Amino acid sequence: MRKKVVKFSILPLIAGSVFFSFSTKEAANLDIFSTSKVENLEYTVISSEDYVPVEEESPRIIPVLGKSYTGFKEALAFKESRGNYKVINEFGYMGKYQFGKGTLNLIGIKDTRLFLNSPELQEAAFYANASRNKWILIRDIKRFEGKVINGIEITESGILAAAHLAGPGSVKKYLRSWGANAFSDAFGTTIGFYLKKFGGYDTSFIEPDKNARAVAFQN
Template identity: 75%
Template sequence: MQKRKKIAKFSILPAVAGTMFFSFSTKDAAKLDLESFSTANLELDYTVEPLLEEDIIKEVHVSNLPKLGKSYLGFKEAVGFKESRGNYKTINEYGYMGKYQFGKGTLALIGIYNTQEFLNSPALQEAAFYANASRNKWILKRDIKRFVGKTINGVEVTESGILAAAHLAGPGSVKKYLRSWGAQAFSDAFGTSIKNYMQKFGGYDTSFIQPEKRAKAVLPTA
């Protein structure tokens, strides 16, 4: 997310100096059927005390639900659990909102100005996540091409890791981190760094996300 939480800057020394694409829009993102997916088999790192599995999914046989794996759905659900434990209604102490912990500034960039409507609409939050990732992918497309496959501060750079880090700290901070080979590092108010997110969310297939300069979160019309 853009300018997420309180960003602190510090410097460290770096440790070491045929894809198929799909046409996709934020309207399609809002139509995703979220009820039929489970995050039970993902390795998730929580920022808050996790609920027991039986408290998250009640009276459901987890083995009968599809595994999200390293797909786009797996990526966004893993980020959502890291940010808020998947809670669409939460607002943290710094005012970041919803499942993916968006700030008002980032929401405005993707066309969302009514924060109450945002909090009350899971579909709009899912569309917002896609739109923000789409915008960040457009901003970082040259860096994705240049750095994917390289190793920075002991972590292999992947597209999904870059997009997750941009969600955390904004695409500008990620550019500085990559282009300095990790010397210009950032962390949020909870101590989570770009390196943390690049490592935690590396290796997902985010080809589903299409880069768009002016991506907006749009709900489908009735």
């Protein structure tokens, strides 16, 4: 889901981001709902006309967090938005991890304004979406992990990052065609690029869950 970021607002302090980074699965506050099937394996772009771009600010520097789950999501966030919870790009993708409205609906988030104003909800959304993608791609992870496609060693974290970019359906097609069925987003970013850039992280913290939902904490 990475898209070119065009506007920035005042960014949260790194300390706040690290606080959210080290939350447990319970702290991600996932609420499980029953569904009969997995739908919409591709992501949906929303119109940027629904939102007012935020003010520009200098990019932040990503903290060095190693190959942990926290390192994985913070590296991905830096690529997506420079870690900005408030940003909306020209295609309408929102927040620190650049979610589209269609994906947010799949993980139980209907109020996009609440989403933009809640770092806690955005962190829960990232985990829920990764959990759902891992469930969809679990067989492909087992089949292709350690294999080499187009010169890239396939890892679980690379697969999950690519699913964040392109949707799990596109990643399935890429892997099962051994890289022949390619995908690139509106800015030319490819599945292969994400497979390589975000390979080798420890994403065992993410548990596969078909029905993962993200819900904001209520004070």
